[in-house]
Amino acid sequence: MRLIKFRLNGIDLFENEILAFDFFATDRVPDSSLVYELLKPIYTQKVVGLAGINATGKSTALSFIEAVLKLLSGEPLQSYSQAFYSTAFRKSFQLEALFYQDGQYYLLDSDIHYVAETEEDSSLVPLKLAFADETLWVAKRDVHLKKQLDYKEFRRIATQMIQRSTLSEEAARFLPDDVSVVSSIQKKAKPVVSALYHDAPLQTPVVNRMGGAVANVFDPSIEYLKPSDSGGSLFRLKFKRSAEEEEHFVSVISSMLSSGTIRGIELVDQAVLVLKTGGYLLVDEIENHLNKQLVGMIMSLFDSEETNPYGALLIFTTHYPEALDYMQRKDNLYFLVRNDEHRTQIIKYSDRVKRIENKKSEVFLSNYIKGTAPKYSEVAALKRSVIDRLKDEVHGHQ
Known part of the structure; x- marks a missing residue:
């Protein structure tokens, strides 16, 4: 299953209560290695970035993307319902999702609502999700034009x-009220969806799979990290500065490694899982604990045909502008900014910037697209607040 685009209606945090993204190439494709060909002229992206300053809704948007992917995989709404809790006061919302599977294009229209947990007390804020209704459309013929991926246009070439x-x-009665009708066409087409939102403790299977191969990329002082000859959950770790190696359980090994090394091992491990299946890797704040070159290295795993032959997609959030310069296309980057009504506006980079030569980091930092830098008045107010606090502290010590 390849998610082409989706639109959620009724999401209060976002401008016009709409959250929408597309994951196909809308610009020209001079270098086909950077995208994945479905059927010409439709290509899907291999890397998509969501950039913005603090509190612009990047993590929330990422959690919605994950929820849509899981919905299209046939997973019950309750297994990822937390992503939708911000919509609970509305009682309902709608999803339109265009996807490709087994050589055909589909469009799913879903009306999702909250239902009371019990009939006795429906006054409580309802948190159980269910499908009020759904319609699944399938294209009657191949999609030969990008404009046919417009929701209205697609319905003209599709049949219910x-x-x-x-x-x-x-x-x-064989379809639970919280499972989408797309489950009826899901066979072995469910994508691997992996998400990293917060730092996670290092796990024994992860170290067994990837620890030794990547540890010294993230920490050059490590000579080796490998399973103990005795097997089990013990590992041997040797630093280049030490004459002796140490043997410990993974919990102790974790305390000896930097946060960046642990994050890097986990990130590469999850990347491999989706690269070998053409799945999805969602990473919140990809720059966490990693320098710019290492972030670029992760992106390059997805950009390369050699390491990404099945069109796996990396979707990441960041507020680190220099990370954006590793993105070689313009139509796979979104800036999230707050508008005057304090809702999040999603701006596709290629809609505002036409020249590929522009450094994306400079566009971000320059505030060319309004809202990608903190307001001067807010920064000045923060500085005044710190000065006032310092004055109070000084007076308190006199």
Whole structure:
């Protein structure tokens, strides 16, 4: 399954209550190694970035993307319902998702609502999600033009395949109210979806799979990290500065490694899992504990046909401008900014900047797209607050 684009309606945090992204190449494709070919002229991206300053909704947007991917994989809504809790006061929201699977294009229309946990007390804020109705469309012919990926245009070349509300009673009883009708076409097409939001403790299987191969990339002072000859969960770690190696459980090994090394091992391990299956890796704040070159190295794993032959997609958030300069296309970067109503506006970089020569970091830092840098008045107010606090502290010591 390849997610082409999606739109969520009724998401209060975002401008016009709409959260929408596309994951296909809308610009020209002079270098096909940077994208993945479905059927010409449609290519999907291999790297997508969400950039913005603090508190612009990047992590929230990423969690919604993960939820949409899991919904299209046929997973129950309850398994990722937390992503939607910010919509609970609205009672319902809608999803349009265009995806490609087994040589065909599909469009899913879903109306999702909250239902009371019990009939006795429906006054509580409802947190159980269910599908009110859904319609699944399938293209009657191949998509030959990018404009046919517009939701309205797609319906003109598509035919209705399934409508949830018209299913027979017998068919409906085999479909839980929190599982999408797309589960009816899912066979072995479910993508691997891996997400890294926070620092996680190092796990024994991860070190077994990737620790020795990548540890010294993130910490050159490590000579080797490998499983103990005795097997089990013990590992041998030797630093170049030490004459002796040490043998410990992974919990002790973790305390001897830097946060960047642990993050790097986990990140590369998850990358390999999705690269070998053409899945999705979602990383919140990709620059956490990593320098610019290492961030670029992670992106290069996805950009390369050699390491990414199946079109796996890396979707990351960042507020580190220099990381953006490793992105070689313009149509795979989104800036998230707060508008005057304090809602998040999602701006596609290629819609505002037409020249590929522009350094994306300079565009970000220059505030060329308004909202990518803190307001001067807010920074000045912070400085005044610190000065006032210092004055109070000085007076308190006199």
